[in-house]
Amino acid sequence: MARTVLIVDDHPSFRSSARMLLESEGFDVIGEAEDGAGALTAVAELHPQLVLLDVQLPDMDGFQVAARLTANGNCPLVILVSSRGIEDIGPLAARSGALGFIPKAELSGEALEALLP
Amino acid sequence: MSPFRRALLGLAAAGVGFGLLDATLTATSDFILLPGLWVAMTLWLGWGFIGVGLFAWARRPDNRVGALMAATGFAWFLGALGFSDTPLLFTVGQMLGSVFFVAGVHLLLAFPTGRLRSSFDRRLVTVGYLLTTIGVLPLWLFAEPRDLGCDNCPHNVFLIQANSSVVDVYGLLINVVALVIIVVVAVSLVRRWRDATEAERRFVVPVYAAGVALMVAVFVSIGVQTTGTGDTVAEIAFIAALIPFGLVPWLFLATLVRSRMIQGGAVGQLIARLGEAPPRGEMREALSRALRDPSLELLYWIPDDRRYVDARGHAVDLPDPGTGRTVSPVEREGRPVAAIVHDASLLEDPELVRTAGAAAALALENERLDAELRAKVEELRESRARMLRAGLEDRRALERNLHDGAQQRLVSMALNLRLARSKLRDDPVAAEVLIDGAGSELDEALAELRELARGIHPAVLTERGLAPALATLAGRAPLPVEVIGDPGADLSEAQELAAYFVVSEALTNVAKYAHASQAVVNLGRENGRLVVEVADDGVGGADPKRGTGLQGLADRLAAVDGRLEVDSPQGRGTTVRARIPCG
Numbered sequence: 248m249a250r251t252v253l254i255v256d257d258h259p260s261f262r263s264s265a266r267m268l269l270e271s272e273g274f275d276v277i278g279e280a281e282d283g284a285g286a287l288t289a290v291a292e293l294h295p296q297l298v299l300l301d302v303q304l305p306d307m308d309g310f311q312v313a314a315r316l317t318a319n320g321n322c323p324l325v326i327l328v329s330s331r332g333i334e335d336i337g338p339l340a341a342r343s344g345a346l347g348f349i350p351k352a353e354l355s356g357e358a359l360e361a362l363l364p
Numbered sequence: 365m366s367p368f369r370r371a372l373l374g375l376a377a378a379g380v381g382f383g384l385l386d387a388t389l390t391a392t393s394d395f396i397l398l399p400g401l402w403v404a405m406t407l408w409l410g411w412g413f414i415g416v417g418l419f420a421w422a423r424r425p426d427n428r429v430g431a432l433m434a435a436t437g438f439a440w441f442l443g444a445l446g447f448s449d450t451p452l453l454f455t456v457g458q459m460l461g462s463v464f465f466v467a468g469v470h471l472l473l474a475f476p477t478g479r480l481r482s483s484f485d486r487r488l489v490t491v492g493y494l495l496t497t498i499g500v501l502p503l504w505l506f507a508e509p510r511d512l513g514c515d516n517c518p519h520n521v522f523l524i525q526a527n528s529s530v531v532d533v534y535g536l537l538i539n540v541v542a543l544v545i546i547v548v549v550a551v552s553l554v555r556r557w558r559d560a561t562e563a564e565r566r567f568v569v570p571v572y573a574a575g576v577a578l579m580v581a582v583f584v585s586i587g588v589q590t591t592g593t594g595d596t597v598a599e600i601a602f603i604a605a606l607i608p609f610g611l612v613p614w615l616f617l618a619t620l621v622r623s624r625m626i627q628g629g630a631v632g633q634l635i636a637r638l639g640e641a642p643p644r645g646e647m648r649e650a651l652s653r654a655l656r657d658p659s660l661e662l663l664y665w666i667p668d669d670r671r672y673v674d675a676r677g678h679a680v681d682l683p684d685p686g687t688g689r690t691v692s693p694v695e696r697e698g699r700p701v702a703a704i705v706h707d708a709s710l711l712e713d714p715e716l717v718r719t720a721g722a723a724a725a726l727a728l729e730n731e732r733l734d735a736e737l738r739a740k741v742e743e744l745r746e747s748r749a750r751m752l753r754a755g756l757e758d759r760r761a762l763e764r765n766l767h768d769g770a771q772q773r774l775v776s777m778a779l780n781l782r783l784a785r786s787k788l789r790d791d792p793v794a795a796e797v798l799i800d801g802a803g804s805e806l807d808e809a810l811a812e813l814r815e816l817a818r819g820i821h822p823a824v825l826t827e828r829g830l831a832p833a834l835a836t837l838a839g840r841a842p843l844p845v846e847v848i849g850d851p852g853a854d855l856s857e858a859q860e861l862a863a864y865f866v867v868s869e870a871l872t873n874v875a876k877y878a879h880a881s882q883a884v885v886n887l888g889r890e891n892g893r894l895v896v897e898v899a900d901d902g903v904g905g906a907d908p909k910r911g912t913g914l915q916g917l918a919d920r921l922a923a924v925d926g927r928l929e930v931d932s933p934q935g936r937g938t939t940v941r942a943r944i945p946c947g
Binding site: 258260261263264265267268271272303330331351352354355 | 767768771772773774775776778779780782783786787798805
C-alpha cells in the first residue's frame with residue numbers, strides 16, 4: 248500500500264512539481280498546506296504517514312512545525328526540504344525531531360525511501 | 365497722533381479731573397476727621413495708579429497690566445466719592461468703596477502678563493466684583509449711616525427701612541467672604557513666588573508687596589467698619605494701611621527702571637566682552653548673564669536644512685507657546701543667524717533681548733558656523749548608519765528575492781526534468797509537456813535574475829553612460845516618460861549611479877503611488893551641480909519622512925555631497941529633485 252504524504256510549502260510551483268514527482272514514484276499525496284498553521288491542521292485531519300516540510304514558511308519555520316508534529320508518540324514521519332543546501336540545514340534538522348533533510352532539487356522517491364525506516 | 369494715544373490722553377485728563385473733584389469733595393466733607401490727610405491720600409493713590417498704569421499701557425499696549433492699574437486708580441476715585449456731603453454721591457461712593465480692592469486683586473493675579481492664568485482666578489475675580497457691587501446693594505437698602513454712628517453723614521438714598529440687625533449680619537457675611545478671598549489670593553501669590561523662575565522674580569517683587577499691603581488694608585477696613593467711622597485712631601490706621609498699597613505703582617515703575625538700568629549695564633558688559641573676542645562657545649554664558657536668565661539657550665540656524673540645531677549640531681524643536689519659554693530670533697544683514705530661547709518673562713522688555721541679540725550677532729554667526737559643521741558631521745554619522753542598515757536590508761531582500769524567485773523556479777525545473785526523464789520512454793508526450801514547462805520556468809528565472817542584477821548595478825550605465833541608462837529606465841516605465849536635457853560627461857561613476865537611482869526610485873514611486881498620466885525627467889546644470897528632476901502630474905502628497913525609499917535616496921546622494929528635494933503639494937503632482945556636485 249502506497250505511503251500517504253502531505254506536502255507543506257508556500258511555493259505552489261514546488262508543491263505541484265513535488266506532487267507529480269512523488270505520485271509518479273508510487274506515493275499517495277493526500278494533501279497540501281502552504282504554511283505552518285495549515286500543516287498542523289492538515290496533519291490532524293488527514294493523518295498522513297509522511298510530511299514533506301519546507302524549512303522556510305511564512306508564519307513559522309519548518310523546524311518549529313517539525314518539533315510540534317513530533318512532540319507526541321503518534322506522529323507522522325517528517326522530512327524537511329529546502330532550496331538551501333544540507334550544510335545550512337542539516338544540523339538543525341536533526342534537532343527538530345525530523346527524520347532527515349533533502350535539498351529540494353534532489354527530491355525523488357528514492358531519496359525519500361533512503362531516509363524512511 | 366494715533367487714536368490709541370489720543371484715548372490714553374483722554375483717560376489721563378479724566379483721571380486728573382476725577383482726582384480734583386474727589387479732592388474738593390473730601391476737603392469740604394462734614395463727616396471725616398482728617399480731611400487734609402484724606403485729600404493727600406486720595407490724590408497720591410488715585411493719580412499714582414492711573415499715571416503709572418497709563419504710562420505702562422502706552423509702552424506695552426499688548427500687555428493689560430497698565431490698563432488694570434489705571435482701572436484700579438479710577439475705582440479708587442469712585443470710592444472716594446463716598447466722602448461727599450451730597451447724599452447720592454455719598455451713597456454711590458460708599459457702596460462701591462471696595463471695588464478698588466478687587467481691581468487690585470485682579471491686577472495681582474494677572475501679573476505680569478495682564479491676563480488671568482486659570483479659570484479659578486477668573487471665577488475668584490468675578491465673585492469679588494459681584495460681591496463689591498451687586499452683593500453690597502442689599503446692605504444699602506437697610507443701612508442708615510446716622511444710626512450706625514456717623515452723625516454728620518448724608519442720608520442713604522437707597523434706604524428702604526433702617527435695620528441695624530440686618531446690616532450687622534449681612535455685613536459680617538460679606539466680610540467673611542472677603543477674608544476667604546484674601547486668604548486664597550495670599551496662598552496663590554506665595555505659590556507663584558515659590559514656582560517663579562529667577563527671571564520672573566524680578567517682576568513679581570512689587571506684586572508680592574502689593575499682596576501683603578492689600579491684606580493689611582482689608583483687615584484694617586474691616587476693623588474700621590466694626591468700630592465706626594468716628595474713631596480717629598481707626599481712621600489713621602486705615603490710612604496707614606493704604607500707604608503700602610499706594611506704593612504699588614511706584615514700586616512697579618521703580619522695578620522697570622531698575623531692570624532697564626541693570627540690564628542696560630549688563631548689555632554694556634556683554635558688548636565689552638564681545639570686544640575681547642570671547643572663545644567660541646561662551647556666548648550662551650555671556651547672554652545668560654546679560655539677560656539674567658540662567659535657563660537661556662542658544663540655537664543656530666542651518667540655512668540648507670531650514671531648521672535650528674543646538675551647539676552640538678543636534679536638531680531641536682522650538683518651544684511651544686504657553687510653556688513659559690519663548691524664542692527671540694537673531695538676524696545679521698537680514699539673514700537668520702540664531703535664536704535665543706529664554707524665559708517668557710523677558711518679553712516684558714523685548715527691546716532688551718533684541719539689543720543683546722543684535723550686539724552678539726557677529727559672535728553668534730561664528731558659533732553658528734561651528735554648529736553647522738557639527739550638524740553636518742552628525743548628519744553624516746546618521747546617514748552612514750542608515751546606509752549600513754539599508755545595505756544589510758538590501759542583502760536580506762536580495763537573498764529573499766533569489767530564494768523566492770529564481771531559486772524556486774530552478775528547483776521546480778530540476779524536479780520537472782527528472783520527472784520528464786523517467787517518463788521519456790513510457791509516456792513521451794507527458795515528458796514533452798514537462799520539458800516545455802521546465803523551459804518556461806527557465807525563461808522566467810532568467811528574467812528575474814536580470815531584474816535582480818539590474819537592481820544591484822545597472823550594466824547599461826557602466827557600458828553606455830548615464831543618458832542612455834536613463835532612456836532605458838524611461839522606456840521600461842509603465843507610463844509615458846520624457847527625458848530632457850544632457851547630464852554632461854564629467855561625472856564620476858558614483859555620481860552617475862546616484863543620479864540613476866534617483867530617477868529609478870522616483871519612476872518606481874510614480875508607477876506605484878502617483879496615479880500619474882505622464883512623467884518628465886529633466887537633466888541640467890546649475891552652479892556647477894548636476895540637477896536631476898523627475899516630475900509627474902499625479903496626486904502629490906509624497907512625504908520624504910515616511911517610508912525608507914526617499915530617505916535612502918537622500919542618504920545615497922549625501923554620500924556624494926548631493927541633496928534631495930521633494931516638492932509634492934496635495935493634488936498637484938510630485939517633483940523629486942537631486943543636486944549633485946560635478947567634477
